[in-house]
Amino acid sequence: MRKELNLFVLLLSMACGKDSPKPPEATLLSFPLQNSECTTGVSLNTTTSQVEFRWQEARYADTYELRVTNILTGISITNAPTTALSARVPILKGTPYKWRVTTRNAETQEIAVSEEWYFYNAGTQTTYPPFPARLLEPASGASVVRDINNEVTLRWTGADADNDIQSYEVYLDTDPDPQQLVASPSVSITQVNTSVAIDAVYYWRVVTIDREGNTSDSGVYSFRVIR
Structure with missing residues (x-):
């Protein structure tokens, strides 16, 4: 009986001592910069250019999901989760966008969402609306x-x-x-x-x-x- 009790106490202490999965932290966005004009896109045709979005590594994050939204239409592009710290997305020239990144961890259902940054994808305009x-x-x-x-x-x-x-x-x-x-x-x-x-x-x-x-x-x- 004493051996069974000691085994139970040992198993209980091991279970209590096990660390809980840590939720992912939010990433810090890097580029395109907040409230800027992005001029580094690679032109694909007269209306579209490919822009590389970049962010920083976040603690306890396994994957990153990029979401880019056309402010004028409200239409969003969401990339498949990736382990990379960047992603290239084709977007319209001369158009305002906002973007954010969601971090995930396979060991927990919790997620973290970055700040949301605004930018204009460069076009032929010499002036942009606010x-x-x-x-x-x-x-x-x-x-x-x-x-x-x-x-x-x-x-x-x-x-x-x-x-x-x-x-x-x-x-x-x-x-x-x-x-x-x-x-x-x-x-x-x-x-x-x-x-x-x-x-x-x-x-x-x-x-x-x-x-x-x-x-x-x-x-x-x-x-x-x-x-």
């Missing part, structure tokens, strides 16, 4: 509380490969297609306070304008005011 503003707060679908002035703060971030953003237009409405202009801040201002009513759903978007008159639309986020 990248669509990224809406930060309130997050889409969030429930928010008004401040003592019965206002909420709308925050976003903007970028342009030409670095010539001039201003923004902020639209907020209870209509899913917000057309009511509530602010027109300059490039140095990326947040505004605006009055809202309690127990209502609001929709908001930001239009970015550069010095050449080019524009881009962030798309619409919504939030609910709960009190």
Whole structure:
């Protein structure tokens, strides 16, 4: 009986001492650079060039999955998981894209996702529209509380490969297609306070304008005011 008990304790201690699989960490992106114009693509024809995407080795990662999205159409290209730290993808010239890399580990179901970087694939243009503003707060679908002035703060971030953003237009409405202009801040201002009513759903978007008159639309986020 004592031998069986000792064997049970030994097996239990071995099981408890076994390390759990470590989830993969997110990789750091290298190229194409964030908010840049990529000019290194290899021309395939008049409309398409092949761009090499590169990232860094991530701890506890077995494979990497690259996802490249055409910002204008929303169409994505997702490469098969690879052990390499780069991948070549044919994409349209003169078009804005965003890209990210997902890391995986065969010993766990957990994944990690890198930052998402924006860039323009070089074309014949001499000037590029701004990248669509990224809406930060309130997050889409969030429930928010008004401040003592019965206002909420709308925050976003903007970028342009030409670095010539001039201003923004902020639209907020209870209509899913917000057309009511509530602010027109300059490039140095990326947040505004605006009055809202309690127990209502609001929709908001930001239009970015550069010095050449080019524009881009962030798309619409919504939030609910709960009190």
